[in-house]
Amino acid sequence: MSCWLPVLVNTPAHAALGPVLTYQSEQTLPAGTLVRVPLGSRETLGVVWDGAGAGATGEFDPAKVRAIAGALEGIAPLTAQWQQLLTFAASYYQRSVGEVALAAxxxxxxxxxxxxxxxxxxxxKPAEGASGAVLATPALTPEQATAVGQIASHPGPFLLFGATGSGKTEVYLHCVHKLLAADPDAQALIMVPEINLTPQLEERFKARFAPLYGEHAVVSLHSGMxxxxxxxxxxxxxxxxxxIVLGTRMAVFASLPKLRLIVVDEEHDPSYKSSEGARYSARDLAVYRGKLEGAKVILGSATPSLESWHHSRPAEDGGRxxxxxxxxxxxxxxxxxxxxxxxxxHQPRKAVFxxxxxxxxxxxxxxxxxxxVFLNRRGYAPVLACDDCGWKSECPHCSAFRVFHKIDRTLRCHHCGFTERVPRACPTCGNVDISPIGRGTEQLEEHLAELLVDVRRAGSVTPENPDGEHLRIARIDADSTRLKGALEEQLAAVHAGDVDVLVGTQMIAKGHDFRRITLVAAVNPDGALFSSDFRAPERLFSLLMQAAGRAGRDAALGAQSEVWIQTFQPAHPLYAALKAHDYPAFATQxxxxxxxxxxxPFSAQALVRADAKTQEAAQAFLNAARTFAQTEMLQWEGWPPVLDQLTLYPAVPMTIQRIANVERAQMLIESPSRAALQQFLNGWQNVLHATRGQPECKGLIRWAIDVDPLAI
Known part of the structure; x- marks a missing residue:
């Protein structure tokens, strides 16, 4: 006897189908079962969805209902909580639930x-963990013990605000240890912002838990696998x-049926916000998932995001x-x-150091x-220019300059990837004297080598080698670590003491435990102080505090560690708070x-971004949808109170308005009420779909909604 099954699939957006389609099955399958189903001319993966929460697919012709191709037997159904998490994420971030669930x-x-x-x-199957093993764990400091005790006795969520080097990871390890020891089925999810931080964390967790639960008890999940x-x-x-699952933002959707603890380390990091597809915040979804599954959530950082800091104010003031x-x-x-x-x-003009x-x-x-030495700009120089005619190394496909990379004599666009050899002379006037403007990590590495050419490595001058060894300067950025295994090799050299001066971008500024570094220098951090993005000071303070945290982590060296900030704005309040290591003062201001x-966090925002063949088409699409909301939707029953709480700004070009010959525009929507913003976006989706077909929008390629954007 056959039955009807509601199955969630990733239906094409242009097909005007709902994400949950009806299929025929010879047997009843529980919600969460993974199945293979026909969709058009192909076969795809689907998830049997909860019939009650699936949403009606409308009337259908039983004669046209197709049968499932088969169930993936041996894999337990996905839990109801997992389905709820995906449904919420899709609704909140304005994407199809089929797209989000299948991508997860x-x-x-x-x-x-x-x-x-x-x-x-x-x-x-992997062998079960070691039984009866007893593992000595490091003694906790009084601060760590207090934190672990509060986590055990309070439901949370928790913001673990700890200075760099205060031992936050040890708190995580102790909490996981207590959880797994108390519950033989419990699972923990530990999240880090970037792939390059997972190996050292995995090594530490395996050293602690593999003797107790086996090598297979700790796994990683990230896109680099x-x-x-x-x-x-x-x-x-x-x-x-x-x-225990260690992972980057994608791990927030991992299927963990017995999840009881979620840790989001470096919770402030922008990498937790996806920048394509469903533009979700893994940190925010982790908090929601903890509530959904009854799991405790720990957000850890030395420089918390202002949203998390605001949410952790006293409960009597509304803190959560x-x-x-x-x-x-x-x-x-x-x-x-x-x-x-x-x-x-007060330094010589054009002085780098x-x-x-x-x-x-x-x-x-x-x-x-x-x-x-830290500079958040890779390459040799941001621009190559001609002093005679004013030519600059613009990218022909983007509204940005190609960066000069001296190491391979190329001009490279960091947005579309277009690369050319450096011209022998100015392409416009023929002047052979074209020169770099500004500086990147390549130039810093070269300049430091010149300044330190007479300095020898400590202990290398001996009677047998009176000339000694030159200093070893290494550079770590996206260019020097392009090859597989290069980052691990370079980090190992730093840890082994084979590098005297490390030059790099933000890749080296966070999360790494460099024991012998006693001096950190930020060469040119002022740009973010006057950015049009209101989050720029927060990101700069966080980055500098994280970079400062790499210094002085080994007491055996005995020296007072230092952080040097080279700035043209030494009296700026941000640098004053940084000097005092006073994050609370910075956050308050x-x-x-x-x-x-x-x-x-005193309002809610959403950005609608449009890509088109022309800037006019991109802006016309956004402005037409805006006009419809301010005129037609205002006449809909029950909508005036919602629209009264919204501000829809006119469309404007994005900061880099053209990438790979695609023009980009954006429109900001703001509201003091998150509920009103969500209600509007849900009701406005059909308007956006309908607006796409208007004549003035011809040339529109795609559009996307970004809820709670991190960059405007």
């Missing part, structure tokens, strides 16, 4: 047939074999998180780095210590400005 599953799972999956599951690796890790988590404070560094290296501000107005900073670097490396300007 491993790519290989979407490709394998039921027969192939059955063979895959017949392979040897191969498809078979991702499927293996996903199946281990879904089946309960993996007790419990703030746990760990201001002290662990062990004898308890002194925070000394912050020095160098006024570049102040003489004081160069002397300080020489002094450090002479003692065998390491230094780190920023939140006051945000409240006065009615900016998040």
């Amino acid at each position: 599953l491993p790519p290989q799972l979407r490709e394998l047939s039921p027969e192939q999956m059955a063979r895959r599951l017949k392979r040897k 191969t498809n078979p690796q991702r499927l293996k890790a996903w199946l281990a988590a879904h089946g309960g074999v993996a007790r 998180y419990l703030r746990l404070h760990m201001p002290s560094r662990v062990g004898e290296a308890s002194r925070l780095p000394l912050v020095r501000r160098v006024d570049m107005n 102040s003489t004081q900073l160069v002397d300080a670097i020489k002094e450090r490396v002479a003692r065998g210590e390491q230094c780190m 920023q939140l006051l400005e945000r409240e006065q300007a009615a900016m998040p």
Whole structure:
């Protein structure tokens, strides 16, 4: 006897189909079962969806209903909580639930047939964990013990506000240890912002938990893994074999049937916000998932996002998180780095490094210590220019300049990837004297080598080698780590002490435990102080505090660590708060400005972005949809009170308005009420679809809604 099954599939947006379609099945299958179903001329993966919450697919002709191709047997159904999480994420971030749910599953799972999956599951299962093992765990500091105690006794969510080096990871480890010991089925999810931070964390968790639960109890999930690796890790988590899952933002959707603890480390990091597809915030979804599944959620950071800081105010003032404070560094290296501000107005014109900073670097490396120089711009120079005619190395496909990379003599666009050899002369006037403007990490590396050419490595001058060894300067950025394994190799060299001065972008500024670095220098951080983006100061303060946190982590070196800030604005309040390591003062000042300007977290925002063949078409599409909302929707019953709470700004070009010959525009929508904004966006979706077909919008390629955008 056959039955009807509601199945969630990723239907094409242009097909005007709902995401839940009806299929025929010879047997009743529970909601959450993975099935293969025909869709058009192809076969695809689907999820049997909860009939009550599926949403009606409308009337259908039973004669046209197709049968499922088969169920993926051996894989337990996805839980109701997982389905709720995906449904909420799709609704809140204005995407199809089919698109979000199917993208959350491993790519290989979407490709394998039921027969192939059955063979895959017949392979040897991983061995169970070691039984009866006893593991000595490090003693906690009083601050750590207090934090662990509060996490155990309070439902949360928690904001673990701890200085860099205060031992937040040890708190995570203790909480996971207590959880797994108390519940033989419990699982924990530990999230980090970037792939390059997972290996060191995985190593630490495996060292702690593999002796207790086996090698397979800890798995990673991130986009840097191969498809078979991702499927293996996903199946281990879904089946309960993996007790601990470490991952980047995509791991927030991992199937963990017995999830009881979620940790979001470096919760402030912008990498937790997806920039394509469903533009979700993994941090915010982690908090929602914790509430949904009854799991405790710990958000950890030395520089919390202003949203999380605001939510962790006292409960009597409306706070929703419990703030746990760990201001002290662990062990004898308890002194925070000394912050020095160098006024570049008093340095020689065009000076890259102040003489004081160069002397300080020489002094450090002479003692065998390491230094780190930070500049968040890769390449040799941002622009190549001709002084005679004014030509600059613009990208022909983007409204941006191509960056000069001296190492391979190329001009490279960091937006579309277009690359050309550096011309021998100006393409416009023939002048052979074209020169770089500005500087990137390549130039810093080269300039430092010139300034430190006479300095020798500590201990390298011996009677057998009177000339000694030259300093070793290494650069870590997206260019130097392009090859597989390059980042791990370069980080290992730093940890081993084979590098004296490390130059890099934000890749080196966060999360890494460099034990021998005692001096950190930020060369040119002022740009963010005057950005049009209201979040720029928050990002700069966070980045500088995180970079400062790399210094002075090894007490055995004995020296007072230092952070040097080279700035033309030494009196700026941001640098004053940084010098005092006073994040609360910075946050208070920023939140006051945000409240006065009615900016998040005191309002809710959404951006609608449009890509088109011309800027006129992109803006026409957005402005037409805006006009409809302000005129036609205003006449709809019940809508005036909603629209009264909204501000729809006119369409404007994006900061970089053309990328790869595609013109881009954006429109900001703002409201003091998140509920009103969501109600409007849900009702406005059909308007956007209808507006696309208007004559003035011809040339529109795509549009997308970004809820709670991080960059405007």
